Each structure stands twice: as C-alpha cells, then as structure tokens.
Amino acid sequence: MDGNFGQDQNQYQQDNNGQGMNQYQQNANWQNNGSYQQAPNQNPNGYYNGYPNGGYPNQQMQGNNYNNYAANGYNGPVVVSNAIPQKNGGLAVGSLVCGIISILGFWSLITFILAIVGVVLGIVNNAQDNPNKGMAIAGVILNIIGFLLTIIFIAIITAL
Amino acid sequence: MKGSEWTISDSNGMAHKLGIRGTNITVDSNTYKVKSSNWLINVIDYSVDFPGANCHIVAIGNKARLAVNGVYNDDGTPYEPVAGIPAWIWVLVALSILGGWFFGGLLCAAIGVAFSTMYVSAALNKNNKKVFISFAIFVVIALAFLALNVFVLAPATNM
Numbered sequence: 565m566d567g568n569f570g571q572d573q574n575q576y577q578q579d580n581n582g583q584g585m586n587q588y589q590q591n592a593n594w595q596n597n598g599s600y601q602q603a604p605n606q607n608p609n610g611y612y613n614g615y616p617n618g619g620y621p622n623q624q625m626q627g628n629n630y631n632n633y634a635a636n637g638y639n640g641p642v643v644v645s646n647a648i649p650q651k652n653g654g655l656a657v658g659s660l661v662c663g664i665i666s667i668l669g670f671w672s673l674i675t676f677i678l679a680i681v682g683v684v685l686g687i688v689n690n691a692q693d694n695p696n697k698g699m700a701i702a703g704v705i706l707n708i709i710g711f712l713l714t715i716i717f718i719a720i721i722t723a724l
Numbered sequence: 725m726k727g728s729e730w731t732i733s734d735s736n737g738m739a740h741k742l743g744i745r746g747t748n749i750t751v752d753s754n755t756y757k758v759k760s761s762n763w764l765i766n767v768i769d770y771s772v773d774f775p776g777a778n779c780h781i782v783a784i785g786n787k788a789r790l791a792v793n794g795v796y797n798d799d800g801t802p803y804e805p806v807a808g809i810p811a812w813i814w815v816l817v818a819l820s821i822l823g824g825w826f827f828g829g830l831l832c833a834a835i836g837v838a839f840s841t842m843y844v845s846a847a848l849n850k851n852n853k854k855v856f857i858s859f860a861i862f863v864v865i866a867l868a869f870l871a872l873n874v875f876v877l878a879p880a881t882n883m
Contacts, residue, residue, distance in 0.1 A: 661818040
C-alpha cells in the first residue's frame, strides 16, 4: 500500500462498471498512510457485515491497487482495511495496569514513577474522549492509592 | 514470523492469493504493510474484500488464520472480530507482560507473552473459563519467579 497512492482517480471511475464515484466519495476515505476512516453509516467495528453478492462497503480507493486489478480484468476494488478501531481505550488499560502494579509493588520505589505515569494516562484518556472512561477513572484512583502506599512505605522505612 | 498463505476464489471465479508474513499482508502481487493494534503482542485483524468474499486475516501472536464470509477456513468456526474482545482481556495481557517483567524479570515477561496470546485466543472463542485458568497459572508462575528472585538470587548476589 505504501507508495501506491496519488494515482489518477479517473481510471477508477471509468473502470468501475457504472458505479458512481459520488457514492464512494460520500461514505469513506482512504488516507495516505493506509488507515481507514469509519463512515457514519458503516458498521462501527468495521468487521464483516454480510455484504450479499460480494458488494462492498462504499469506499473510495486511492492509488493504483484497483487499477492493477482492472488491467487484469478484475471488476471491483480490493479494499484492505483495519478491522480494529484506532481509538480502543488503550490509555485506560495502561492506566489501570499501572495502578494495579503500583499497588502490588508499593514496596518498590519504581512504582512511585509508575503511579504518576498511570494518573497521566488516565487523565489523557478521558480528556481525549476515548472509550473505557470508567476504567481510566479506576486506574487514576488505584494509582493515587499506590502513590500514597509508596509514600507511607518510604516514611516507615526512614523512621525505622 | 512464519508466513501463511491461502488461495480463495471470488464470485467471478478468479483465484486470489492472500498471505501474511510478519506485519506484511500480501494480496495477489500487492504487499500491504500493516501494524499490530497492541503494543505488547502481535494482534492483527485486517479485512480484504473481493466480490462475494469478505476475508479477514487474523493474527494473534505468530498464529495467523483466514476467515472468509464470517467463517474461519481452517476449522469452520465463526469469525469473531478482534475489536469485540472485552477491555479487561487487554488488562490481563498488559498485567501478564509488564507485571511479569516487573515482578519476575525478562524470562517471566516472555512467559507472559505466551500466556497473553492464549488469553486473546480464548477470548475470541468466548471461553472465559480458559482465560481465568490461564491467568491463574501465570500468577503462580510469576509468584514462583518472584520468590526465586527474592529468596534465592538476591541473597546470592549480596554474598
């Protein structure tokens, strides 16, 4: 896919057996890095949604991938798309994991830093309006608890 | 990573070669660079559409499978989207790898990677029991590594 973009769209339009370009343009875009922008009327998860008779999700293909197939007598665009959404709440997962590790390993000074990282991840996740907001909040709370446990542990060690 | 290749036919009777090697998906003569959706383990779910054949190349770890029109072609089980895996599975994955590294060292983290692929595969099959059992086994292994580090290796290095 890399390096194949920027080809003439007219070729696609001409070889598409009468399927209108507008239909493709309305529903989805292919970006130059190969990522895929979800169209509002498509399956939000992007996975198989049972196109009968081999129909396609209405998509606009940029580049010569389709043209290669057209030259070989192939009558449709090949659409390669990531079925996993880009915004999947990974930051919230990271925040929660940092929180759990910082609580379990409060006796280690490294968790001091881990707790701060976890709080930042959780806040950034919710600020960016990513999914798993509840998980991010739980992560922030666990990180704060882990942070406090580490401080208490350090205080006890220095007092002894 | 060992590559996998499949040949499928579309509704026009044309045969197409699909393949995956590492993070490269090949569709006939075209190669597409893809990336894992997870930072810690290789998780790929890419859709390739042909007339009459909606294909999904799914790779978890180093095992790749092909689903055509909602059915895996190797064992006939229905395709489940990787996007449908619940978030807590990814928490277990991260805990096993990062927690394993933190408490048990690199070898424990490597074992965590192997177990993580099991969690994801089991979650795709909706087999939560297998996920819990696998995670419990991993926790026992991680605790054994932790005990080994604290009670055997650490005193030995202090001598």
